[in-house]
Amino acid sequence: MLNTSPTLRRAAMAAMTVAMAGLVFSGCTMTSPKASASATEQRQEIDSGADATLTKLYETSPQAKALVERAKGVLVFPSVLSASFVVGAQHGKGVLRVGGTNAGYYSTTAGSIGFQAGAQSKAVVLLFMTDQALEKFRNSEGWTVGADASVAVADVGANGRIDTNTAQQPIVGFVMNNGGLMAGVSLEGAKIAKVDL
16 A cells, blocks of 8 residues: 655655756756857847846836945846746846956756746846855855845835835845836745856
């Protein structure tokens, strides 16, 4: 007789999630030479996407521009693609800017379990407001939101004003889709690692 205890079912679901996420992510990174863009083209695409993302952020919340200017480092992922059907995954590439200059390229990945089907793209901007937060991020081999540091996702009011408490946190995040800033979004569990481009 099969043991169908809740613990065993959770363990099986967790194993299935890891296996499915692995398949999705390996599919994202295994491309033929003809299909893949050159490193220079990838950098240019990420850079122009980052510029467009920041422009859109400033239009949505003019106060965000002052926050970005104060930040010690700005990490922009112009397009993080999320896809899900029971097991979900997301992946995207972005650029870290320090003092207005590109300081490296990064990838973000995350997995989740949910019952919505479909795919969507979003932009993620992380502001490192202190030297200590930026240094810890840059010195990590792999950095996970929630485990290595908390990210305060900005709560922006109808007038475009950012919640005062959020603006004072060491790391502030913004998440946007085509409709503008997304509210009530968590970045918990997102893994970020440096990539060579």
